[in-house]
Amino acid sequence: MPINTLAGKHAIITGAGTGVGAATALALAAKGVHVLINYRSSVESAKEIGAQCRQMGVDAFEMQADVSIEDACSNLVNTAVQRWGKESLDLLVNCAGITQFVPLEQLDKLNVEDFLDIFQVNTLGPFLMARAASKHMQHGAAIVSVSSLSAQTGQGSSIPYVLSKAALNALTLSLARAFAPRIRVNAVMPGMIEGRWLLDGLGPDLYQRVKQSFTETSLLGKICSPEEIAHSLLWLLDPSCIMTGQVVTVDAGFTLGKPPTPTASNRQ
Numbered sequence: 001m002p003i004n005t006l007a008g009k010h011a012i013i014t015g016a017g018t019g020v021g022a023a024t025a026l027a028l029a030a031k032g033v034h035v036l037i038n039y040r041s042s043v044e045s046a047k048e049i050g051a052q053c054r055q056m057g058v059d060a061f062e063m064q065a066d067v068s069i070e071d072a073c074s075n076l077v078n079t080a081v082q083r084w085g086k087e088s089l090d091l092l093v094n095c096a097g098i099t100q101f102v103p104l105e106q107l108d109k110l111n112v113e114d115f116l117d118i119f120q121v122n123t124l125g126p127f128l129m130a131r132a133a134s135k136h137m138q139h140g141a142a143i144v145s146v147s148s149l150s151a152q153t154g155q156g157s158s159i160p161y162v163l164s165k166a167a168l169n170a171l172t173l174s175l176a177r178a179f180a181p182r183i184r185v186n187a188v189m190p191g192m193i194e195g196r197w198l199l200d201g202l203g204p205d206l207y208q209r210v211k212q213s214f215t216e217t218s219l220l221g222k223i224c225s226p227e228e229i230a231h232s233l234l235w236l237l238d239p240s241c242i243m244t245g246q247v248v249t250v251d252a253g254f255t256l257g258k259p260p261t262p263t264a265s266n267r268q
Helices: 019-030 043-055 070-084 112-134 159-179 196-202 204-217 226-237
Strands: 010-014 034-039 060-064 089-094 137-146 183-190 247-250
Touching (some): 010 019, 010 070, 010 112, 019 043, 019 089, 019 226, 034 043, 043 060, 060 070, 070 112, 112 137, 137 159, 137 226, 159 183, 183 226
Parallel strands (some): 010 034, 010 089, 034 060, 183 247
């Protein structure tokens, strides 16, 4: 029987009220990890996730904070440390993220404030959280951030979002160097993730069309669920994983895509 090497550890998960963050909190709790469930506005959902985690027998609590604000990040970490101990933090998962849904060609619909708001949450937030948390992490700790396939393809909900995730990938490499060998730092690049976030942003009709396109293109014939992305995060968080400075694509084979169907003309 495999040994559960995560049991008894302590984790902060940002953006854990919904989506991948919520799925990760539940998956960690199922492994016996004590969790701080951070959220910005999804208070009711975060409370429900916290309650489900506590039912699994771990110490779980919810805390509102905007990770784009330095003092808020410091307060998150300090609260966890006061509850669990000065050198108690083992895991940090950066799931918090925002975007605006603006077609790439509509440049005039973006302004400086859009860029700054998205970068502050998606890129500065993970930096602030990593800097604050690392002071209380010991050898063998791990940080994982949720990036996006858009950082690689240049396509996404908006140009600021694409750039913020590309910058997050670069931040992952820099932090892996800065914290080695004490703390491993990695990121996951999901493809399309089914769920409310994209549904609300795209609207029902476009969401279904995009979902169908991703499904038909991916080698596995599906798109990612929050739970599947959470499973990938847990693999990178596990002490048995010796990876650091890696950005792992988890897209059901969408990047590779299905080869064209052979025809008489292209077989020659």
